Structure formats: C-alpha cells, structure tokens
Amino acid sequence: MARLVMKFGGTSVADMDRIAHVAVRVKREIDAGNQVAVVVSAMAGTTNQLVGWTNAAAKIPDRREYDVVVASGEQVTAGLLALALQNLGVPARSWMGWQLPIGTSDAHGSARILDIDAGLLEAGFASGEVAVIAGFQGVAPGGRISTLGRGGSDTSAVAIAAAIKADRCDIFTDVDGVYTTDPRIVAKARKLDKITYEEMLEMASLGAKVLQTRSVELAMVHNVRVQVLSSFEDLPGTLVVDEGEIVEQEVVSGIAYSKDEAKITLLRVADKPGVAASIFGPLADANVNVDMIVQNVSEDGTSTDMTFTVGRADLDRAASVISGLKAQLDYRQLLSDANVVKVSVIGVGMRSHAGVATRMFAALAEKGINIQVISTSEIKISVLIAADYTELAVRALHTAFGLDAD
C-alpha cells in the first residue's frame, strides 16, 4: 500500500468526459490498495474567464476579491470529481482550502502556503475516503480566501504530499514527462526517466512549462518524489528525485529556451562605484525582475557599457525607469531589443565535468550563431542569442551533448 497525491491540471478536467476519465484513473489506485488525495485545477479556460471578469469589474482589482472570484473554478472541479468518484462506488469528498485548512500568507493573488493541517485528511484515509482537494487556493490569516498564483495547483499538490508524507506526488498533465528539450523543436528529443530537483528547477525557471517553479522548490526542500505524467496516455512519466537516486548521471540532461526575454544596453555609462545600484535599485522598486547582467571592462577608464535582460512584458517599463535616470546615470544611449532568446544547457553532471562551456560555445559558433550575453550557475549555462536562431541553436546543442534519441 502506498500513499499518493494525484494532481490533475486544467486540460485533464476540461469537461465532464475528462472528469469521468480522471475518476476511473483514481479508482485504479484505490483498487490497488493505495490511499489517495487528489488535487484539481479549474477546468481549462475557466480561470482565464474569471480573471477577465475581475479586470472588467475594476481597473485595479483588489487581490482579495480577485481571489474570491478565481478560487471558485477549483471549487467546481473538486465537487464534480468527488461526485464522479462516488458514482463509481469510491467514497470521496471535496475539500476547499479553508476547510482543511491550507493556511497561506496574506499576499493575495500570489500567496505562499504556510501550513497544512493534515488531521482531517488522515481521518479520511482511516475511513477509506478519497480526498478531492481544490488546488491553487488556501485561506489567509483572518479567514479570507487566498490563491497561490497561476499554476499554483502544482504547489498545492506538492505541499499536500509533504504534509501527509505521501510516497509520491503524481502530476498529471497534457505532456507525458520531461524531455531533453522541446519536442516541437527537436524531433529527436527524449523523455527522461528521472531528473534531479535542481535540474527540474532550472528547466522550470528557464522556460520549460511542465511544472511551476515554486512546486519544484517545495518538493526539493521536503524531498517529495514527484512524477510528471500524461493524463491522456497510460505510460510512466518522468520522476523528479534527489540526486542520490540517479545512478548514472549524464553530463547534460536537457536544453531549455525562453522567449520571454528582452535586452537593454546602456552605452557609455559613467564607470564609478555605485552605478549598478543606481540602475538596478530603481528597477527593483518598479517590480522589474532583472535576469542576466553583463558589464564590460571600461575601455577608457571613465565609462562602460552595461547590458541586462528583463521579461519581455517589462521592457517598456524598464526603459522608462532608466530614461528617468538619464541625468543621474549620464549614459550616452539606451538600446533595447525584444528580439532575443535565452538558450540554456542544464545538468548536475557539469559540476564535475570541465569543458561544457567550451563545447556549448563551439557548437553555436559552428552554426554561425553570435552569443550576446552569457550567464552561468553550477548546473547550467545560459546564453542570449538573436531570436531567429532559437531552433537552430537548440538542435545544435541537443546533438552536441549527445541527447538525440537513436
């Protein structure tokens, strides 16, 4: 007997047929003698509609009321799935965030889970009942409904798995696992049987849309075994596990890319102490998240060029913040470019293997691809290139690191 959390995303519960299918899938685990807590998202499209209404209702929607409105989507699917399970003879009941409760911070709209009371879930398991938990939501101090931000149901599932000490947290989605890269770009992309938390985290934050970043962090901290698998096919997926569980680690496990990038270059900024702080302080105050930063060595000893990247949606705001600082920064010109992409090579194996950067840069050079900015961490190397070269770069790197399927 195992204890499982099974999480189903929006496309997996998109209509009544899909919900009935999910109930059959859950029943199979019950029939196999397992204890199951299910976490559900809203039906595909519902959350977008609800968010649209909140934006129609108010120019700047109060996040607390936003949460009341959007949390209703998961409430509906939780009730419906409980009904569908009962219809198959499986004892089941729905749980809203406030009922367990799932306590969160009061950062409405993007709240963090602080504490999950597993008492009622344990009582349910003891009586053989499947818990169907509304994902994405909790209750803030003071008793108001909170939500975790888009994709938050993954985080709900992992947090619940940690709270009930589940043997595994299965994330059912519309892809059948984590791939070495985007199969839409590289036909020879391979599904990974296992991947480490660290690699998954890099992949998630570097543009792979499989799991919400925060859910991976949480799984890593609480050592929750997560499986990403398809709700449409009946195949094993990709296990996200601790590094120790992976016997033969490859040097590089995947190639990720992110199109949500924009580049700003400041030409001839005064090269003096404190200049970086006077650029990035105001950007942070304006809630602009800066990713890669490169500062060239000063040529003349008095001025330098500074390049950094921001999310594409933040480009105009970032440029306007910087323009407001022109007198103070004394730069010559601001150049911006939304036509860039970040391509990353990821793998915990590169910690112990020299030469990964060399191989990466050589593979790109061979295809005539110019590298604009480079950023590295212990287990990834990212480069910024012109967007036109995205597919070419990803394919070249996938081959260069021996990831192509036979």
Place this chain on the structure above:
Amino acid sequence: MARLVMKFGGTSVADMDRIAHVAVRVKREIDAGNQVAVVVSAMAGTTNQLVGWTNAAAKIPDRREYDVVVASGEQVTAGLLALALQNLGVPARSWMGWQLPIGTSDAHGSARILDIDAGLLEAGFASGEVAVIAGFQGVAPGGRISTLGRGGSDTSAVAIAAAIKADRCDIFTDVDGVYTTDPRIVAKARKLDKITYEEMLEMASLGAKVLQTRSVELAMVHNVRVQVLSSFEDLPGTLVVDEGEIVEQEVVSGIAYSKDEAKITLLRVADKPGVAASIFGPLADANVNVDMIVQNVSEDGTSTDMTFTVGRADLDRAASVISGLKAQLDYRQLLSDANVVKVSVIGVGMRSHAGVATRMFAALAEKGINIQVISTSEIKISVLIAADYTELAVRALHTAFGLDAD
C-alpha cells in the same frame, strides 16, 4: 439614515455591464447616507449549468457535493460586485456563507437558515463598508457548504435583513413589482403599491414567480418590510407589509394561476375508514406533494370517487405508487389528467366579505368554464379547470373583482 438589504437576482447580475449597473444603484444608497448589505444570486444561467454538470457527474449526486459545486456561482458574483463597488470608490467586501457565518441545517440542497451571526456585518457597517453577501448559501454543522434550494437568495436576503434589523429589504428583479395578475395575460393588470405578507405568500405558492415562498414566510415571521422592484427601471415597486399598514384593503388583491398541476381521480374506491391514509401515506413516502383533495359523498354507501392534484412532474410517479396499491385500495379505475390549471382569487379582504366564492363561480360559469375541483382557505379560493381556459378565466376574474386598470 436607513439600513437596507438590496438583493439582486440572476438577470440583474447577468454580465459585467449589469454588475456595473448594480454597483451604481448601490452607490446611490450609500451616497444618500444609508448602510447597505447586498445579497447576490449567480449570473443568470450559471446555476443551471452547474446543476447540469452535477447530473452529468453522478446518477444520484450527493447533495453535499452538489452544494459545493452550485454555491460557486454566488461566490463569483459576490466577488465581482465587491470589485465593481470598489471601482466606484465605495468600500466593499464579499462574504461567503461560511465566513459570516450563515448557519443552516444539514439538509443539503434545500437547507434552512438556522442562525446568522451579524457581528462581522455590524463591524463592517461601523467602518462604512458595504457587505456583498453570496446568496443561496450557508454552512452546515460540521463546516460543509450548504445551499437553500432554487430561489434561495430571496430567503438569504430576508434572513439577513432580519438579523441586522434592516429598515427594508429591496428585492431587485426583472419585473417592477407585484401585479394583480400576470400582465402577459391581462393587459389591464395593475401593479400593487402594497400587499400583505399573507397575500404574497398565497401568490408565491399559487404560481406567481416573484418571490420564493420561504422568503415571504420568513419576512412575515420577522416582520421584515420587503420591496419588490425592477433593477432595470428606476421606479418604486410593491411593498410587502403587515396587514396593519394597508389602510384601505380591497376585497380581492390578485388573481394567480399555476400550470404546474396534474389531476388524479380514483373511481370507486372502497368507502371505509382509513382509505385516505392508505392513499396519501404512500404518496408522502414517495415525496409526492399532494395539493387539492376532493372526496365525493358516497353514492352507494360502499364506494366513492377520490380526486387530488399533484405537481405535473410528479404525475407519473404518483400514478405508479397508486397502481401498486390497487389490490389494497380496490378502486375500479385510475384517471389522470395533466391538462389542468389552478386559478386562484386572493385577498385578505375576503375574510370579512361574504359572496366572494359566489362571484367567482358566477364569473366562470358566465364564460362556460367548468370547475373540476375547489379548494379554499381564509384568504384565497382556488379552482381547478381545463388548461385551455386559463387566460379566459384569469381575465374574467380580473374584471369581475374590479381589478382592471382604468
């Protein structure tokens, strides 16, 4: 300064334009210095869709999960209206049934309100905040979401008005008040300025769809002044009040009709003690609500004919229950007729005026309309007639009792 409850039904909050309009209407009361609690239904059509899903999910939906699913509709409109009010600069927040709480019985799907804690609402009034309360829902013992049954938002509104001792409970709907009869049938129907609780109760239970019956009962018990008015036009509606408030009471205040009627006649039932109980006991056990009952005097001293009416949707079930009792009841034949309608004359004034029945029967006879069954109470006389004569009968009675507008 007055304290008001304003309740808006599904058509009044059907889309974002309507919700914005409702916010303007509420703001006007706030600007006039009033304290306001708003009660909202789900957007028109939403509840039907949610109910449809529960029926698709399970053959016999668990009422507790049914409640979880359908209560979400009011959650959405409560949040959206709070946003729309804030957008106009009016401090507002939404309240779910479980947050106040609105305590109900555990009869999920048709729960009764047991207790409303007005403490949080009073605190909100003190701070100048509009409470936007999700109608139709509450919380059952044990903390599960409950709903009050279709049309329950009227009941929510009246119960909240009683709990906060509101000066008036305004029910905004798609008609502009209570009429002497259905204006679609009688062009000369008049809107009533005032109507007594008792009359409104009879009208509600006799087919007038303006207010839910239970909400009128509750208003009568707690002496809540209720106004029915249009959310589309800006006109005074009809006040539902205590009899003492109506100075000049007319003999008859309205003509109601109900098409949701079906008639069953048992020919030659054994005429012996206990026969009525052996018919209506099993019907009650099968949840068939019996309305009018007529038993003729026995012709031969050994058998009699028995006629009664049931809701049209219950006709088949009622007939099948009775057929199962054939051996025991020893009747000769069961006749059923779904092609009947109940027409009623209502007025507290008829208590002190003889001759209402005579005038009613004469008016119908004059048009050649045959009366099949008669049932009376202190303030109403109902007759069952063939459905084809509905409009003719209603118009004849409206004229006969002097209700036609000039």
